[in-house]
Amino acid sequence: RICPLGMSQFHTDVAFEAAEHYGEDEDLDPTTQPHPHAQQPNHPQPQPISQEYFKVDKPSYVWSVIYKLKTPQLNKRQKTCFYVCIKCIEENVPWQDCLINLVKQNPSNGTLHIKNRHPAVWNDHVDAQAGIEKKEKTKLDVGTTNLPAMSRKRARPSPFQGSIESLDFPRESITTMLTPKQYDDDISNTDRERLELHRLDIQLRYDLENQRLALERRREERAEREFELKQRLILAQTKESEFNLKANRLRLKVDMAKLGVPVGDVSLVLGDEVAI
Numbered sequence: 651r652i653c654p655l656g657m658s659q660f661h662t663d664v665a666f667e668a669a670e671h672y673g674e675d676e677d678l679d680p681t682t683q684p685h686p687h688a689q690q691p692n693h694p695q696p697q698p699i700s701q702e703y704f705k706v707d708k709p710s711y712v713w714s715v716i717y718k719l720k721t722p723q724l725n726k727r728q729k730t731c732f733y734v735c736i737k738c739i740e741e742n743v744p745w746q747d748c749l750i751n752l753v754k755q756n757p758s759n760g761t762l763h764i765k766n767r768h769p770a771v772w773n774d775h776v777d778a779q780a781g782i783e784k785k786e787k788t789k790l791d792v793g794t795t796n797l798p799a800m801s802r803k804r805a806r807p808s809p810f811q812g813s814i815e816s817l818d819f820p821r822e823s824i825t826t827m828l829t830p831k832q833y834d835d836d837i838s839n840t841d842r843e844r845l846e847l848h849r850l851d852i853q854l855r856y857d858l859e860n861q862r863l864a865l866e867r868r869r870e871e872r873a874e875r876e877f878e879l880k881q882r883l884i885l886a887q888t889k890e891s892e893f894n895l896k897a898n899r900l901r902l903k904v905d906m907a908k909l910g911v912p913v914g915d916v917s918l919v920l921g922d923e924v925a926i
Contacts, residue, residue, distance in 0.1 A: 702734070
């Protein structure tokens, strides 16, 4: 449509070159404006939470943060992941960064993920564990202090106590002359565990030494058996050679007798002491 002469196609209150009526970042070039019917890029919408993952029923703390996917998905490295971090989802982290690849349900990778990505959560867990251990240690200490006094080691009475008390010495001199021996209290749980480990170590060394001695004994028996068999083989070979020699000499005597040679001459030639 052609506008009449002297009339503007813009509003009378807005100048043609009034840039202040438009935003600074607004592009006024119509060639760069998107077409109203153009297809917008399809951004993948996240699936419903109830259909993506579920909590793993295991006692480790890692499984309270790491959930299992109902359908395995690929991460940015194109590796199949079966687990996802619930804390990353709560912090609106991109979905592929929330995926975690655990090998054979080993929570070590999940622990590293929590330490690196969520240090505050991990520190809270460590503090909670320290508090629980402290409470348990306090209970153990209270239990040991409430034990009866008879459970502790007591000083043995001196065999000379009666004879000394029968004498007419002052009470102060007796106490100064015989100072009771100081005995330590019962060993602690740490020392008991250390002694138990030491005992197990000795037992293990003893078992290993017995096995080593048994192996050496078997090796010696096998070596003796091989030596005996070799000696028997040498003896058998010696007897075989002697038998073959005697058989050859006897065969020679028989052949010479068939030819008419006297047996005595043959025995004399062969060096036999007794003639056949």
